[in-house]
Amino acid sequence: MExxxxxxxxxxxxxAYLPQVIHMSxxxxxxxxxxxxxxxxxxxxxxxxxxxxxPDTRHCQEIDANPNVAGNIVTQHFLNQLPRGVxxxxxxxxxxxxxxxxxxxxxxxxxxxxxxxxxxxxxxxxGSVLYKISVTDVYLFDAYVSKPSQKYHLALHSGS
Numbered sequence: 001m002e003x004x005x006x007x008x009x010x011x012x013x014x015x016a017y018l019p020q021v022i023h024m025s026x027x028x029x030x031x032x033x034x035x036x037x038x039x040x041x042x043x044x045x046x047x048x049x050x051x052x053x054x055p056d057t058r059h060c061q062e063i064d065a066n067p068n069v070a071g072n073i074v075t076q077h078f079l080n081q082l083p084r085g086v087x088x089x090x091x092x093x094x095x096x097x098x099x100x101x102x103x104x105x106x107x108x109x110x111x112x113x114x115x116x117x118x119x120x121x122x123x124x125x126x127g128s129v130l131y132k133i134s135v136t137d138v139y140l141f142d143a144y145v146s147k148p149s150q151k152y153h154l155a156l157h158s159g160s
Contacts, residue, residue: 003147004150005145009145010142010154014047014086014140017084021073023041024040024041024049024051025074027070028059028062028066030062039051039053039059042111047138047156050107051133053131054126054128064094069091071087071133083149084143087141090133091133092134094129098120100116101116137154
């Protein structure tokens with residue numbers, strides 16, 4: 001018998017899953033050539049994602065040229081373990097002139113045990129910048145609750 005989840009149930013599972021995983025595989029592309037890298041991420045209440053990186057990395061250069069990105073957030077699965085994962089699509093942009101009061105700075109600092117001031121100081125010292133992914137679509141692949149396994153889609157209208 002097929003078991004499907006409501007949008008509210010999917011969102012609840014996603015919001016419970018995100019705090020468990022700190023790595024996101026981030027996909028970018030330039031000139032029709034894809035690239036994937038791993039970044040540490042944080043998220044806000046609107047499911048916008050934030051990561052920090054150095055502007056001279058391939059993924060940041062590609063974002064500057066093409067802001068369309070995709071990513072997945074999954075734990076490592078063992079053989080015969082039921083899978084679950086979150087997949088996102090949206091646009092990424094460098095946070096211009098980040099300040100201690102910015103929501104992205106605050107949520108990234110909190111997630112990784114900094115104050116906003118120490119995060120900004122560390123970023124300056126290491127030459128990294130903060131990026132925001134405005135997520136437009138989020139997907140949940142679920143085999144824990146869904147029988148059989150299913151992929152669910154939530155369209156977000158993140159204008160922030």
